[in-house]
Amino acid sequence: MTRPSDASVEMIRRLIGFDTTSRNSNLELIHWIRDYLKDLGVESELVYNDERTKANLYATLGPTDRPGIALSGHTDVVPIDGQDWSVDPWQVSEAEGRLFGRGTCDMKSFVAICLAYAPKFAEAKLSEPIHLAFSYDEEVGCVGVRPLLEHLAAKPIRPRMAIIGEPTDMKVVNAHKGKLSHTCRVRGFECHSSLAPTGVNAIEYASRLIGKLIEMAEDKAANGPFDENYDVPHTTVHTGVIEGGTALNIVPRDCWFDFEFRNLPQDDPEALMKQVTDYAEQVLVPRMQAIRPNTGIEFEFYSAFAGLDTPADHEVVQLAKALTGANASHKVAFGTEAGQFSLSGIPSVVCGPGSIDQAHKPDEFVALEQLALCERFMDRLIERLAA
Numbered sequence: 001m002t003r004p005s006d007a008s009v010e011m012i013r014r015l016i017g018f019d020t021t022s023r024n025s026n027l028e029l030i031h032w033i034r035d036y037l038k039d040l041g042v043e044s045e046l047v048y049n050d051e052r053t054k055a056n057l058y059a060t061l062g063p064t065d066r067p068g069i070a071l072s073g074h075t076d077v078v079p080i081d082g083q084d085w086s087v088d089p090w091q092v093s094e095a096e097g098r099l100f101g102r103g104t105c106d107m108k109s110f111v112a113i114c115l116a117y118a119p120k121f122a123e124a125k126l127s128e129p130i131h132l133a134f135s136y137d138e139e140v141g142c143v144g145v146r147p148l149l150e151h152l153a154a155k156p157i158r159p160r161m162a163i164i165g166e167p168t169d170m171k172v173v174n175a176h177k178g179k180l181s182h183t184c185r186v187r188g189f190e191c192h193s194s195l196a197p198t199g200v201n202a203i204e205y206a207s208r209l210i211g212k213l214i215e216m217a218e219d220k221a222a223n224g225p226f227d228e229n230y231d232v233p234h235t236t237v238h239t240g241v242i243e244g245g246t247a248l249n250i251v252p253r254d255c256w257f258d259f260e261f262r263n264l265p266q267d268d269p270e271a272l273m274k275q276v277t278d279y280a281e282q283v284l285v286p287r288m289q290a291i292r293p294n295t296g297i298e299f300e301f302y303s304a305f306a307g308l309d310t311p312a313d314h315e316v317v318q319l320a321k322a323l324t325g326a327n328a329s330h331k332v333a334f335g336t337e338a339g340q341f342s343l344s345g346i347p348s349v350v351c352g353p354g355s356i357d358q359a360h361k362p363d364e365f366v367a368l369e370q371l372a373l374c375e376r377f378m379d380r381l382i383e384r385l386a387a
Contacts (some may be wrong), residue, residue, distance in 0.1 A: 004113075004371035009099070009111035011372075013092045016101040017264035022076040022139045025053045029075055029351040030182040033057055033115065033134065040122050047151045049144065054136040056323070060129045061121040067160035069319075070346065071379075072337065073111040074138030074145070077103040098365040102184055105366045106359035108372065110165030110352040113196030117378045123351040126385045131159050134222060138337055141181075141303025145337045149344040158346065161316035165352030167359060167366070168330070170373040172320040173350035175331040176305030177230070178339060180269035181260035183300040184280075186244075189292035190253035199251035200288050200295045203244045206255040210299070212236050212279050216272065227264055237272070257283035258302060262333065266307035273299075308341030310347055318350045323380045324373075332356070351377070 018029040034044045037059050062068065077317055080089045080102055087093040089102035099109070110360040121130050133152075136144035152158040164171075186209070188202030217237035226233045237259070242256025262267045280297040288295040310317055312329050321329065329349070334356055338348040353370035 004375050005085060005116065008113050008116040008371055008375060011116040012099060012104065012109050015108040015112050016092050016103055017090055020076050020077050020103070022133040022137055023079070026075045026136045027053065027055060030055045030057050030134070036115065037118060040118055042118065042382040045151070047148050048330055049136070049147070052229060054144065056136060056144055056151075056352075057132070057134045058152070059132045061118060061132070062124075062126035062129035063260075064129065064277070066128050066203065067157055069385075070131040070133045070159035070162040070341075071114045071165065072133040072162050072341070073107050073114070073131070073352070074135045074164045074337065075108070075111065076136055076139050076144075077106065077108070078139050078360045080362070083361045087363060089364075097368050099368065099371075100363055100365045102364055105167050105354035105364050106356070107166050107352060107353060107354070109241055109366045109371060111296070113371065113374050113378060114165070115150070116334045117212060117375075117382075120378075120382060121195055122383050124386055128381075128385060130381070130385070134387070135337060142305040142337050142340055147344075151342060152346075153344060159209075161319070161345070162338070162341045162348040163316070163320060163346065163347050164336050164341065164348055164350045165374075166336045166350050167352050167354030167356050168332070168350055169355050170324055170351060170353055170377065171369060172317060172326055173328040173332050174297050174308070174310040174312055174314070174317045174325055175229075175265060176308045176335055176339065176350065177262045177264060177333050178269060179260055179262050179335050180304045181258065181302040182273065182303050183258050183298065184254060185256045185298045187296050188251070188253050188255070190287065191251050193249045193251055196251050199290070200292050202252045202255035204255055205288060205297070206242065206244060206342050207275070207282055208240050208284055209260075209280060210242075210257065212276060213239055216275060225266055225332065226263060227266075230264070230333055234331050235261060235267045235272070237261055249270060260302075269304070305337070306333045306343045307334070307344055308339040308348065308350070310342060310349060314347055316347045316349050319384075320351050323377045323384070324351065344354070
């Protein structure tokens with residue numbers, strides 16, 4: 001088995017030691033990276049959230065007068081709450097050719113290898129720069145990368161392409177689905193259940209709306225559009241959380257639920273959302289208000305990220321394939337920040353160590369062999385950009 005360098009493993013250990021669950025600040029980690037790069041003579045730009053409790057980091061290694069290539073990853077991780085870990089999630093454990101810990105797969109290992117290679121990037125006489133772009137709050141809807149991309153859009157020079165290191169088993173991913181999710185709140189009218197017809201049952205009207213979503217899901221599964229290169233070859237519609245009611249003998253006044261679309265790039269999620277709101281406003285609300293006027297249905301935006309659909313013959317896809325030694329590119333159902341990069345005018349692919357099957361689970365791990373492949377990717381990148 002090929003092992004990664006001690007420098008990469010040690011960097012992974014350092015980054016896993018920071019609890020950057022999305023609900024927490026990531027500043028301790030970001031400031032550590034900033035200081036590490038500063039010791040190499042590399043200045044970093046920090047792009048904060050409005051509360052200045054979190055920040056993105058952007059740094060350039062190599063010439064600053066030309067666009068270059070961005071290596072990007074997020075610094076936040078999902079919670080460990082309620083998960084049955086057999087090891088300490090905030091300390092890297094090694095066993096059976098794997099490194100265990102929260103974020104080893106998704107996706108601090110890629111960030112760590114970028115940082116472990118920063119001295120090599122800095123020392124190499126690069127023909128064009130390598131940019132490091134590390135974001136916050138990817139796990140809660142690709143939130144943090146947006147102000148980072150706005151910051152880059154205002155710069156006179158920005159990356160001409162980006163490689164986002166989410167776990168793909170070091171395969172090149174040129175397309176993934178987008179996501180749009182909302183919370184629906186149904187406001188009914190409560191009364192004693194023996195007088196149910198005089199009330200407006202919020203749960204029942206919510207269920208009618210969920211039924212509409214189920215119909216839409218079935219239509220997409222039956223009629224497409226389809227892309228067989230995805231593991232789920234059509235757009236999906238999903239209701240994930242629901243809550244409502246207070247007691248069986250009370251007609252419920254309130255009910256809310258969360259739902260999402262995971263759309264193929266050729267499907268418009270806003271058009272799908274309009275089907276839902278039209279059904280609510282034109283069919284359900286009039287029925288509700290015919291019984292009680294002060295009732296209704298409201299939708300609140302929850303989260304979204306753009307789909308990715310980089311042409312297979314684009315330069316960034318060909319570059320990533322050359323760096324991995326691959327002959328093919330792939331499409332995946334899960335989403336990444338690559339769609340946001342692409343939407344902002346920076347063509348992107350996804351390629352990083354580890355398997356998405358291990359992400360978000362207890363005893364999350366990354367195989368050492370995957371880390372070695374990622375290092376070889378970085379070696380080839382330096383070789384390619386050497387002046």
